[in-house]
Amino acid sequence: MTKKIIIANWKMNNSFDEAEIWLQNFSKRISTIKENSEIILCPSFILLDYLDGLLMDDELQRLQKIHGNIDELSEDELEKKIFNIRQIHLGGQDCHFEKKGAFTGDISATMLKDCGCEYVILGHSERRQYLKESDQLIAKKINAAIDADLIPILCIGESKELRQNNSYHDFIGKQIENSISADLEIENLIIAYEPIWSIGTGLVPTIKQIEEVAEYIKNKIAVNKNIKNFAILYGGSVKKENSAEILAIKNIDGLLVGGASLNADEFFEIVNISDK
Numbered sequence: 001m002t003k004k005i006i007i008a009n010w011k012m013n014n015s016f017d018e019a020e021i022w023l024q025n026f027s028k029r030i031s032t033i034k035e036n037s038e039i040i041l042c043p044s045f046i047l048l049d050y051l052d053g054l055l056m057d058d059e060l061q062r063l064q065k066i067h068g069n070i071d072e073l074s075e076d077e078l079e080k081k082i083f084n085i086r087q088i089h090l091g092g093q094d095c096h097f098e099k100k101g102a103f104t105g106d107i108s109a110t111m112l113k114d115c116g117c118e119y120v121i122l123g124h125s126e127r128r129q130y131l132k133e134s135d136q137l138i139a140k141k142i143n144a145a146i147d148a149d150l151i152p153i154l155c156i157g158e159s160k161e162l163r164q165n166n167s168y169h170d171f172i173g174k175q176i177e178n179s180i181s182a183d184l185e186i187e188n189l190i191i192a193y194e195p196i197w198s199i200g201t202g203l204v205p206t207i208k209q210i211e212e213v214a215e216y217i218k219n220k221i222a223v224n225k226n227i228k229n230f231a232i233l234y235g236g237s238v239k240k241e242n243s244a245e246i247l248a249i250k251n252i253d254g255l256l257v258g259g260a261s262l263n264a265d266e267f268f269e270i271v272n273i274s275d276k
């Protein structure tokens, strides 16, 4: 993964109307992007199919401009070509570990794939905290994501107490070991380092602190020879004002943006900074 990866995590925000307006505002400016960044939008489940449809319409028009006559293409070819020129990619915010079954309220990885997703966020600290998701459960979800041909975005990060006790290495190390089955072959993996004390608080670790953890994660992942490619992202109170210096940190390949991604203009600025 050579491009910078910039993810918008909308969490439980945005109605259909708000999502459409966001996309209109963002798309208006996207033609100025050099495409050095992979833009991934992770809205709530119910918005996925709708946004996929809107993105497809935009891309169909772009494809027509690039390709000329597209009437002869089969539906499959058309879909493939559209995916190749896609500038905004979709991801889910979670998935179940089973393909289907009696799991009321849940969504499977294959369902996400069906809605045009290429990615899925797993193990976000809000789910670990409020829904008591364990590393073992997250490991099963990663397996399901890979099975469904989705790229997992694994979130890890320590609490304030663990940072203060200086035991965050152990904690993050265990999160990595326990959430990734040792024998699982992984083509692409995204790890988002999101210290819990930084999410939505405006508190951002120092450059040195992020750099130190990024190196630790890199070394930890690199020993697993079953993981072919991986990228390390930082998340937690990312704003347009701090994104350039965070993106410049060694071993940081992108950003996971929560609150600031709800504003299309601010998120565009962050993408623009990463695209240089």
Ligand code: PGA
Residues within 6 Å of the ligand: 009, 194, 198, 199, 200, 201, 235, 236, 237, 238, 256, 257, 258, 259, 260
């Ligand atoms: P934040 O959230 O940018 O609002 O801190 C980041 C996240 O939870 O992914």
